[in-house]
Amino acid sequence: MAVAIQTDQLSKQYQIGEMQSAYGTLRDTLASGARRLVRRDHSQHVEDIWALRDVSLKVPEGQVLGVIGRNGAGKSTLLKILTRITTPTSGTAEIHGRVGSLLEVGTGFHPELTGRENVFLNGSVLGMKRREIQSKFDEIVEFSGVQRFIDTPVKRYSSGMSVRLAFSVAAHLEPEILLVDEVLAVGDAEFQRRCLGRMEDLSQSGRTVLFVSHQMQAVTQLCDRAILLEKGEIALDGSADDVVAEYLQLVGGSSSERTWPEDSAPGDTLVRLLAVRVVDEGGEVVSSVDVRKPVGIEITFRVLRDSGRSVFPKIKIYDARRNVAFNALDTSSRWRHPTASGEYVSTAWIPANLLNEGLIAVDVGVCSVGTTKLHPHTGANDVVSFHVRDPGEGDSAKGPFTGQLHGVLRPLLEWTTEER
C-alpha cells in the first residue's frame, strides 16, 4: 500500500512568552530587553511548550484517519504543519499528492469582489490553475445555487450564500489528500453535514482523509483509524472505535467501576445508589470484555426504609455514538413485593455475543412503577463504560471477517440453510 502521509518525529515548539508578546510593540521588546540587560534576569516569562512532540505517523493511501484529543492537544498544529502554514521545529513530513483542506473554506474571499471574481481568486488561493477553474466554473456555481447573484459583490450576499459558494469552490478542488478541521470549519448544521458528506464521497473514491474532530460519532462513523493526541504526543493509535472508546473513558472520567460514599450517594429519601461495577463471570471488575463472554453490570444500592413500595434496578445500554441498544429491568419475582429496607447487590448479565465491538456506556437506575412511566428513585447516567472486543478467532458473529460490522448489536444468530 502506498503511503500518502508520513511524518517522522514531527515536533513543534512554542514559547509562551513569545505568544503573549505577539501583538506587542517594539517599545515593549526594547524595554524588556533593557530590563533584562540591567538585571541580568534571563528567566523572563519565556516558557517552552511542545505543541507537538515526536509525532511519527504513516497514513496509507485511501485511509480515513481521525485525529482526536482535548483542546490544545496539538491537533490543529499537526494540520497546520501538514498544510505548511507553519513549519515544524524539528522532524520531517512527506506528503504524496495534492493536498486540499476544508479548513480554508472562504479564505481569500474579498467582500468587494463579485461572486465570479471570488471564485477565481479563491480557486487560485487553494491551488487551482486558472484553466482548471474555468472548466469547472459552471459546476461550481450550480452546486452553490447562487447563479443569479454571481455578478453581485459578495458583501451583498447573505452569510449562508457566501459560505455555500466558498464551500462549492473547495469541494471542486479534488485533492488526493483532504485535511479537515471541524473546529475551524464554520457554518450551520446543514453546512457541517455537507462537509461530512463530501468527506464520505472523497474517502469512498479512494482519497486519503485526515479528519480532526470533536464529534466522536462522526469519527467512528467515517474513520477507519484514529489517533489520540495528548500534550502533543500520540497517546493512542488504533481502530477508530477503540481509540474513541479510550478517549471517552478518559474525558468522561468514566471507568468500569464507580462508587459513592454513603453521605453523597445519589438518590431520594427512599433509595441510594452506592456502587456500579462492570464485572466478568468471575466477579472481577473489567474494563474490556471478550464479545464471546457474558458481562455483568453489578449495581449496589440501599433502600432506606420500608415504604411499602416495590423498587427494582434497571440499566440502559448504548454505544459510543449514543445509540441506545436497549433498556432492561430486573424482572425477578423478589421485586414484585414491597421492598424491605437494606442493602442490595443486583447484577444484570448481558449475554455473550449480543453487543457489537466498541465502547459501551451504561446508565443505571433504581425505579418503581408509576402510572404511565417508571418513577426513578435514583440513577446515574453514563456511570460506567466498558469496551467490547473481538479477538477475531472466527467464532463470533463476524465469522472469518476481520473488518467492522455496523450496528449497536451483533447477535450470533442461528442460521438454517437447506439446499434445494
Place this chain on the structure above:
Amino acid sequence: MIETPTPVKDSPTATPPSDEEPARDARVTVIRPAPRWPHLDFRELWHYRELLGSLARRDVAVRYKQTSIGVAWAILQPFLTMVVFTIVFGKFANFPSKGLPYPIFSYSALLPWTYFATAVGIASGSLVSNKALVTKVYFPRILLPLAGVTVPLLDFCLAFVVLFGLMAWFDVWPSAAIVLAPFFVLLALFTALGVALLLSAVNVRYRDVPYAIPFLISTWLYFSGVVYALNGLAEWQQWLLALNPMTAVISGFQWGVVSTDPPDLGRTLVSIAAAAVIVVVGLWYFRRSEPRFADTI
C-alpha cells in the same frame, strides 16, 4: 521547504482510475524545519505565478471600489501635489528645477516618487491585511508584498498620460533616453520591494510600522530630488545622496522623459548597488521571519 514535481514512485496502481490526468498532481512535498539560511525557491515561485496574478488583480479591482471619483485619484494625487509644490517651492522658495518649468520638473519627479511611496505603503501592510490567507493557506508569502508593489503601477501609467499633456502645454519633449525609463521604474520597484519586505515582516510582529511609514516616506521625499534639483548641491553631497536609489530613479526618469542632462553614471551605479543591498537585506529578513508569520501574526 522544497516542492519537487517528481512523480510518486510506487503509487500509480492506487490512483483513482476516473481522474482525467492522474499524474498531474502526483508530487511529493517534503516538510522540514525552517532552514537557518533561507534561499529563494524560484521554481516554487514560478509554480505560484498565477496566484501572484490573482492577488494583484484583486488589489487593483478593489483599489477604488466605493470611492466617488474612483481612479481619478491616481491622477489627482500627484497633480495636486505638483500644484502645491509649484506654489510653495517653485514660486516662493524658488528652488532649482534643472532649467525646466517648475510644474514639469516637479510632476515628472512626483510620478516615480508617488509610485514608490504608494508601493511601500501597500506592500508593507500586505501580510497583515491578508492575515486570513497567511493563517489558513500555504503559498510563498513573498507573493503578497510582490503583488503589493505591482498594483500602483497602474496608477503610475494613468498619471503618465497627464504628464504628456503637461509637456505639450509647456512645450517640453522627451529625449531618446526615454527607452531607458522603464529600467528606472523597475529600479523604483525593486527598492520599494526591498523596503517593503523588511517592513512587512516587521509589521507581522510589531504593529508600529503603519505609524512609522508616513514619517519615513515624507522624510525620504526631501532626499530624493523631488522638490529641488540635486545638481545644484556640492559634489560630495550628491555622492552621499546617491546611496538613496530614488535619486537615480528620478534623475534617470527625467533624463529620458523630460530631456534633462543625463545622470552621472558612477552615482547611478552606486544607487543600483544600494537598491541591491536593500533588496538582499529585506529578502533575507523576510525569509528568516517567514516560518513564524502564521504563529505571530
